[in-house]
Amino acid sequence: MKPIDYLNLHKLQIEIGKIGEAYVYELECKKLKGTPYINKVDDGIARNPANGYDILSFTRDGKPLHIEVKATSGSEDVFYLSKNEYQTAEKMKEQGLDYVVYFVKKVLSDNPDLIRIKDVTANKGYLFEEVGWKVTKN
Incomplete structure (x- = not known):
């Protein structure tokens, strides 16, 4: 068995995330075409993970929409x-x-599937499972 190259795997995961963000950004710009909000879509937010979301967009009537992109x-x-x-x-x-x-x-396909999940933390269609632990020396 060949050992897993975790560094390259992590790089690939980051690249897939960036592709997902670019895809969503493009969709949001198309959605807002012909509105005054098209030039306000901001994907630069993704550069700072402390923001907690990736893209600031808007509804067609101007209501702010905070988008967290997940891609696979x-x-x-x-x-x-x-x-x-x-x-x-x-x-x-x-x-x-x-x-x-x-x-x-x-x-990465020619026809990605997009699922929009509103109120993700209370959405009954999804289960949450704790999978990580922070470990600190005493």
Whole structure:
């Protein structure tokens, strides 16, 4: 068996994420074509993970839309939210803001699948499972 090259795997995962973000950015610009909001779509937010979402977009009538993009090259129905992303979704919900996960499956294909998930933290169609632990020396 060949050992897993975790560094290259991580680089590939980052690249898939960037492709997903670019795909969603393009879709949002197409959606907003002909509105004054098309030039306000901001994908630069993704450069700072502390923001808790990747793209600031808008509805066609100008309501801010905070988008967290999750992408996979496969067709599985699994993605991961960071603690910060989860907390950001909860905080925005409390403030009456729209936080939506755009889950892009088969992102490397000619016809990716896009699933828009509103209110992800309370959406009954998804299960949450804690999968990570922070370990600190005493």
